[in-house]
Amino acid sequence: MAQRGIREYDAKKMLAEHLPDYVDDFDYEGQIVLVSPETDLEVVAAKSPWVKKKRLVVKPDQLFGKRGAHGLILLDAPWDEAKKYIEERMGKETLVGTVVGPLTHFLIEPFIPHDENEELYVAIKSDYGGDSIYFSTKGGVDIESNWDKVTSIPVGILAKPEDLDLESQLPAELGDRLDPVAKFVEGLYQLFKDMGFSYLEINPFVFHEGKIIPLDLVARLDDAEAFWQRDGWRGLEFPEPFGRALTKEEAYIKELDSRTGASLKLTILNPKGRVWTMVAGGGASVIYADTICDLGFGGELANYGEYSGDPSTEDTYEYTKT
Secondary structure (H helix, E strand, O other): OOOOOOOOHHHHHHHHHHOOOOOEEEOOOOOOOEOOOOOOOHHHHHHOHHHHHHOEEEEOOOOOOOOOOOOOOOEEHHHHHHHHHHHHHOEEEEEEOOEEOOOOOOEEEOOOOOHHOOOOOEEEEEEOEEEEEEEOOOOOOOOOOHHHEEEEEEEOOOOOOOHOOOHHHOOHHHHHHHHHHHHHHHHHHHHHHHHOOEEEEEEEEEEEOOEEEOOOOEEEEEEEHHOOOOOOOOOOOOOOOOOOOOOOHHHHHHHOOOOOOOOOOOOOOOOOOOOOOOOOHHHHHHHHHHHHHOOOOOHHHHEEEEEEEOOOOOOHOOEEEE
């Protein structure tokens, strides 16, 4: 399988639409907007009138983290300020870590006021030995430095969400929030399995007016699930990593790949290079061999068998005819 990152926008839409109904304390309606270079912001305001009625959060949605640390999140802003923020940064080259790329997609959602001490963390990760659920009452930007406070819950390959007994494994310090959090994590794991996720992290999520609200989300899907997820993934885009622009040739192969059941991939490492690397596989090796024959070298390959001599020294490299 290949783990493919998806936008926070798409992951939150899936969360709003497909989280099981038994999660009573989850009241996320998926009020969220994705803005691209082609988006008309006036149309956004007309189709999503809530953007003019609520305080907003604006942040890039391009598969990179630590957006707050890079000063790329606008918080608690009215629509006019959010609109200006996007217009000033759309298409602008930006340094994120060691990677430079243009900002092309922004996410807009309602601002949820909350106490940072109330931020919770949950993540689910799939591995060859099964799945793991991670939870902490110390969520937020400092989760890595507080990793010793994260509870790890292993889940067997054949385990069902309803068999997890999360209430006995989540921190007792949750108090009266223990039951709703346990149901939410169970439902999240059901969503994880049903929708073909390989990684799903919500950091943080909070209780707002008695309901669970996801604030920041990172997700990857297992692209081997594409056939079974035709309905659930309808219209889903797998964007390129930040700073990675497709060449004309790569874009052409990607477009072909989207219209076939075969797996067609092309990554150009060096546009001026003369060597092609090929991932091992039955299909690739057959194409490679057929190409050699099409170029007229098939007969020569058939007429020669083992070689003798030292292959590292060209003048002693001799074939023995069979």
